[in-house]
Amino acid sequence: xxxxxxxGSHVSVSEGALVLLRCNYSSSVPPYLFxxxxxxxxxxxxxxxxxxxxxxxxxxxxxxxxxxKSETSFHLTKPSAxxxxxxxxxxxxxxxxxxxxxxxxxxSGTRLxxxx
Amino acid sequence: xxxxxxxxxxxxCKSGTSVKIECRSLxxxxxxxxWYRQFPKQSLxxxxxxxxxxxxxxxxxxxxxxxxxxxxxxxxxxxxxxSAHPEDSSFYICSARDGxxxxxxxxSGTRLxxx
Numbered sequence: 327x328x329x330x331x332x333x334g335s336h337v338s339v340s341e342g343a344l345v346l347l348r349c350n351y352s353s354s355v356p357p358y359l360f361x362x363x364x365x366x367x368x369x370x371x372x373x374x375x376x377x378x379x380x381x382x383x384x385x386x387x388x389x390x391x392x393x394x395k396s397e398t399s400f401h402l403t404k405p406s407a408x409x410x411x412x413x414x415x416x417x418x419x420x421x422x423x424x425x426x427x428x429x430x431x432x433x434s435g436t437r438l439x440x441x442x
Numbered sequence: 443x444x445x446x447x448x449x450x451x452x453x454x455c456k457s458g459t460s461v462k463i464e465c466r467s468l469x470x471x472x473x474x475x476x477w478y479r480q481f482p483k484q485s486l487x488x489x490x491x492x493x494x495x496x497x498x499x500x501x502x503x504x505x506x507x508x509x510x511x512x513x514x515x516x517x518x519x520x521x522x523x524x525s526a527h528p529e530d531s532s533f534y535i536c537s538a539r540d541g542x543x544x545x546x547x548x549x550s551g552t553r554l555x556x557x
Contacts, residue, residue, distance in 0.1 A: 369550040432486045
C-alpha cells in the first residue's frame, strides 16, 4: 500500500525567502505524486504532479518539485515566498496512475505561514 | 480544464435528519468519484470510491449505511449522510477522475454542521 509522510506540520518563512516543504513517499510500484494547496474552507487546487516523465516538475504560482527515487522524496520548493502563499499544502500519492483501481492517498498536510 | 462542482458549499441540519451532497463533473465524464472527509486542521481521509453504475467501495471504518453513495451517471455522484449527528459535522470533499487527461479534480467542499 502507498503512503506519504510530510515532515513538519507547520513551516514559517519570511516573505521573499525560500519555501521548502518536505514529502517522502512509500509505494511498491512507480508512483504518481501530487502537491495540492488548500485555502481555508475551500477545496484542493493542484499545484503540480509527477507522472513518470521529467523528474523536475514545474507547477503553478512558481512552485516546483523534484522526484528523487533514491530518496523516495518529492519535496516542494519556491524560490521566493509571497504572502499569498500562506495556506495548507498536501502531498499525495497514487500507486496505479489513473487506472480504474487507483486512488489518491494524502499526507497529513503542512501549514505554510509567511512572515512580513 | 476540468471542473467539479460540489453543492451545497455549506449546510446546517438538525440531528436525526439526512443531508445530500452532490458532486458533478461539468465538462468531462468521471468514471470514478471519490469522497473524502476532513476534520479541522487535519488531512483528507478517503471515505469511499464510487464507480458509475456499481456499488461504492468503502474504506475500513466507514459506515456504509450512514454514508450512502450513489453514482448513477458519469457526471454525478451523491453522498447522503443519514440520521446525521453532531459528530458527523465535518468538511466533505469529492473528487472525480476521468482517466489520462485530467487525472483527479476536486470539488470545492461542503461544510456540514449538525446541531
